[in-house]
Amino acid sequence: xxxxxxxxxxxxxxxxxxxxxxxxxxxxxxxxxxxxxxxxxxxxxxxxxxxxxxxxxxxxxxxxxxxxxxxxxxx
Amino acid sequence: xxxxxxxxxxxxxxxxxxxxxxxxxxxxxxxxxxxxxxxxxxxxxxxxxxxxxxxxxxxxxxxxxxxxxxxxxxxxxxxxxxxxxxxxxxxxxxxxxxxxxxxxxxxxxxxxxxxxxxxxxxxxxxxxxxxxxxxxxxxxxxxxxxxxxxxxxxxxxxxxxxxxxxxxxxxxxxxxxxxxxxxxxxxxxxxxxxxxxxxxxxxxxxxxxxxxxxxxxxxxxxxxxxxxxxxxxxxxxxxxxxxxxxxxxxxxxxxxxxxxxxxxxxxxxxxxxxxxxxxxxxxxxxxxxxxxxxxxxxxxxxxxxxxxxxxxxxxxxxxxxxxxxxxxxxxxxxxxxxxxxxxxxxxxxxxxxxxxxxxxxxxxxxxxxxxxxxxxxxxxxxxxxxxxxxxxxxxxxxxxxxxxxxxxxxxxxxxxxxxxxxxxxxxxxxxxxxxxxxxxxxxxxxxxxxxxxxxxxxxxxxxxxxxxxxxxxxxxxxxxxxxxxxxxxxxxxxxxxxxxxxxxxxxxxxxxxxxxxxxxxxxxxxxxxxxxxxxxxxxxxxxxxxxxxxxxxxxxxxxxxxxxxxxxxxxxxxxxxxxxxxxxxxxxxxxxxxxxxxxxxxxxxxxxxxxxxxxxxxxxxxxxxxxxxxxxxxxxxxxxxxxxxxxxxxxxxxxxxxxxxxxxxxxxxxxxxxxxxxxxxxxxxxxxxxxxxxxxxxxxxxxxxxxxxxxxxxxxxxxxxxxxxxxxxxxxx
Numbered sequence: 001x002x003x004x005x006x007x008x009x010x011x012x013x014x015x016x017x018x019x020x021x022x023x024x025x026x027x028x029x030x031x032x033x034x035x036x037x038x039x040x041x042x043x044x045x046x047x048x049x050x051x052x053x054x055x056x057x058x059x060x061x062x063x064x065x066x067x068x069x070x071x072x073x074x075x
Numbered sequence: 076x077x078x079x080x081x082x083x084x085x086x087x088x089x090x091x092x093x094x095x096x097x098x099x100x101x102x103x104x105x106x107x108x109x110x111x112x113x114x115x116x117x118x119x120x121x122x123x124x125x126x127x128x129x130x131x132x133x134x135x136x137x138x139x140x141x142x143x144x145x146x147x148x149x150x151x152x153x154x155x156x157x158x159x160x161x162x163x164x165x166x167x168x169x170x171x172x173x174x175x176x177x178x179x180x181x182x183x184x185x186x187x188x189x190x191x192x193x194x195x196x197x198x199x200x201x202x203x204x205x206x207x208x209x210x211x212x213x214x215x216x217x218x219x220x221x222x223x224x225x226x227x228x229x230x231x232x233x234x235x236x237x238x239x240x241x242x243x244x245x246x247x248x249x250x251x252x253x254x255x256x257x258x259x260x261x262x263x264x265x266x267x268x269x270x271x272x273x274x275x276x277x278x279x280x281x282x283x284x285x286x287x288x289x290x291x292x293x294x295x296x297x298x299x300x301x302x303x304x305x306x307x308x309x310x311x312x313x314x315x316x317x318x319x320x321x322x323x324x325x326x327x328x329x330x331x332x333x334x335x336x337x338x339x340x341x342x343x344x345x346x347x348x349x350x351x352x353x354x355x356x357x358x359x360x361x362x363x364x365x366x367x368x369x370x371x372x373x374x375x376x377x378x379x380x381x382x383x384x385x386x387x388x389x390x391x392x393x394x395x396x397x398x399x400x401x402x403x404x405x406x407x408x409x410x411x412x413x414x415x416x417x418x419x420x421x422x423x424x425x426x427x428x429x430x431x432x433x434x435x436x437x438x439x440x441x442x443x444x445x446x447x448x449x450x451x452x453x454x455x456x457x458x459x460x461x462x463x464x465x466x467x468x469x470x471x472x473x474x475x476x477x478x479x480x481x482x483x484x485x486x487x488x489x490x491x492x493x494x495x496x497x498x499x500x501x502x503x504x505x506x507x508x509x510x511x512x513x514x515x516x517x518x519x520x521x522x523x524x525x526x527x528x529x530x531x532x533x534x535x536x537x538x539x540x541x542x543x544x545x546x547x548x549x550x551x552x553x554x555x556x557x558x559x560x561x562x563x564x565x566x567x568x569x570x571x572x573x574x575x576x577x578x579x580x581x582x583x584x585x586x587x588x589x590x591x592x593x594x595x596x597x598x599x600x601x602x603x604x605x606x607x608x609x610x611x612x613x614x615x616x617x618x619x620x621x622x623x624x625x626x627x628x629x630x631x632x633x634x635x636x637x638x639x640x641x642x643x644x645x646x647x648x649x650x651x652x653x654x655x656x657x658x659x660x661x662x663x664x665x666x667x668x669x670x671x672x673x674x675x676x677x678x679x680x681x682x683x684x685x686x687x688x689x690x691x692x693x694x695x696x697x698x699x700x701x702x703x704x705x706x707x708x709x710x711x712x713x714x715x716x717x718x719x720x721x722x723x724x725x726x727x728x729x730x731x732x733x734x735x736x737x738x739x740x741x742x743x744x745x746x747x748x749x750x751x752x753x754x755x756x757x758x759x760x761x762x763x764x765x766x767x768x769x770x771x772x773x774x775x776x777x778x779x780x781x782x783x784x785x786x787x788x789x790x791x792x793x794x795x796x797x798x799x800x801x802x803x804x805x806x807x808x
Contacts, residue, residue, distance in 0.1 A: 008108050024578065027134075027136050028580045030133035030310060031133045031171065036314055038317070046353070046474065047351070051475070051484075053344075062467075063581075
């Protein structure tokens with residue numbers, strides 16, 4: 001089943017299928033290791049609900065839900 | 076010999092740089108941008124080696140100033156070697172930058188840092204295997220403990236003497252044919268591999284630099300269809316890099332067990348970014364930082380200490396001062412005794428000479444110096460939090476609240492610091508990546524009421540309404556500042572600083588104990604620029620103000636009211652009539668006080684004290700009760716309450732002080748942008764003050780106006796609604 005990273009709930013795991021963002025944001029996601037095939041674990045949301053914290057490639061990354069919506073995941 | 080130091084943020088790069096260069100380090104700015112430029116010398120080789128610390132980066136993309144600086148520096152200056160520091164606990168992402176550095180025709184040496192942290196988890200890295208795969212020397216170091224530094228430098232020195240050709244992981248990727256074709260276009264020129272990869276990625280800087288090759292490369296790219304990626308070569312290249320890293324390099328990493336349990340960092344994070352406790356804990360930490368910097372009643376001990384039990388110089392009276400205040404007192408003691416000594420030495424010289432030296436020159440210099448201790452203490456605590464990894468969490472926690480104003484969570488800290496002092500606040504805006512966000516944050520800084528404005532609020536609140544509403548008034552001032560800041564942010568976001576909201580994709584680094592030595596080492600470097608700039612600007616301004624308020628236009632020493640400043644104040648006072656405090660017999664005095672406030676806000680109350688025949692320092696030292704019935708109280712009560720509120724608002728929102736202007740000039744790097752900021756501050760101050768005065772004075776007319784406008788809007792809505800209804804009915808017919 002496919003869904004975006006935005007819809008992930010804490011502790012859910014998945015693999016990146018595609019990054020649909022544009023320009024600078026897309027490049028930034030790629031540079032931080034959010035590339036197809038990367039395994040991601042959603043950790044938690046910030047106290048105000050946004051941004052979210054994920055674990056990938058052995059480190060912690062935070063991004064906004066808007067940006068997470070551009071990461072298509074395979075669960 | 077010149078070596079460049081490159082690596083990811085949080086990889087221990089600063090620590091390594093300090094270990095290499097020690098006290099020879101010099102901090103400045105890269106030309107044209109406010110990104111730290113650090114360089115120093117390593118002297119333990121047969122030849123002195125210059126070490127240039129490049130900004131911490133994740134990639135060599137063309138999108139952030141740090142990345143562009145790093146890449147231009149390497150390509151244009153061609154250092155003799157690049158030392159690439161790699162965090163062993165975060166190998167994959169760190170090596171991503173390494174694959175890019177390897178594409179440049181410069182010898183590269185990998186410094187593998189934080190192995191102890193990796194080994195603590197029971198993991199290990201096969202160094203020999205990694206070295207063989209990467210093809211350049213890999214040296215194990217501990218930047219923190221200074222281990223492996225000598226070997227690193229010796230091997231880097233040896234590597235620097237052998238020319239190296241760039242190598243790209245794309246040579247073995249699925250787009251290797253296309254890569255080879257574009258590479259041939261560059262015809263063995265310098266850094267051909269690097270340029271080829273950038274051209275493949277359709278990098279905007281590369282296309283602009285080589286338009287003719289770009290055309291031919293576009294043709295080559297159009298012949299092959301990479302559907303899987305929608306022909307997105309930036310994605311293909313990034314993917315190829317990570318694939319290569321996981322296939323070839325990551326195998327050198329041996330994990331002892333599957334990491335299912337929470338690490339120490341995860342456990343700390345569970346508390347500090349907790350759904351409910353995250354924000355309260357953050358507020359408590361910030362409160363503690365400000366308490367230790369500005370409080371004159373450390374840990375609220377005054378409630379335990381009986382009154383009159385002790386009065387120790389510097390430490391405090393019936394209470395213990397915070398370290399910040401103690402340092403402040405210490406400097407104050409030194410400067411005031413120095414001032415007195417100089418005054419005594421000049422007692423036989425003409426009056427104007429001692430006045431110029433003691434009140435003008437030294438007074439101005441000491442005013443600048445007095446800021447330093449608390450700024451330093453504040454910076455120190457905040458760098459500790461930064462170093463520990465907590466500041467990234469602050470941005471994480473606060474981002475949601477700040478986004479609707481066009482700011483990100485990272486802007487919270489600089490703005491918070493401005494409640495202490497605008498100068499470090501403005502300097503801290505350089506941590507914001509986005510240039511528009513940085514400008515926006517700087518433009519909001521004066522609206523956070525700083526420590527130097529407190530005496531104004533205390534004096535006015537203590538005198539107005541006989542001090543009955545003191546707390547309400549002071550609280551109201553702070554609230555007004557915040558409201559104006561929010562409204563300004565919303566306005567700026569829609570007008571001058573319009574643009575897409577900057578993205579928030581940020582690493583949350585592993586927590587670790589802050590290193591005192593590292594935090595302290597560049598504290599003075601950071602402040603030095605401010606001190607020099609402020610000393611020249613403020614001291615100059617103070618001397619001018621002193622001269623203007625001491626001499627008449629006939630260059631005779633006179634009372635302030637007859638001085639040039641007094642005369643100018645009278646002339647300018649009509650400008651302040653519309654905002655309520657320019658009229659009346661003492662109107663010009665308020666005007667002059669407000670103008671001196673543009674130099675430094677401490678001067679506002681002092682100036683008013685001088686005009687009412689009281690010693691400026693005495694006014695600052697006096698409690699609110701002592702002021703009741705004084706000349707100053709008569710002066711303030713002489714204008715209407717709305718005019719007094721307008722005066723306070725003007726001081727709150729206008730140019731905070733010359734030190735802040737100097738800091739803003741340093742960060743904005745453009746006279747035009749600085750003028751825009753100054754204009755914005757003065758405009759906001761004038762407008763809000765006018766609103767307060769007019770609504771306060773004619774509140775009943777205002778109420779009628781608001782009612783009328785409301786009524787008109789209501790009527791127009793009803794009319795519109797009826798018209799729509801009519802149209803619908805007609806349509807139905």
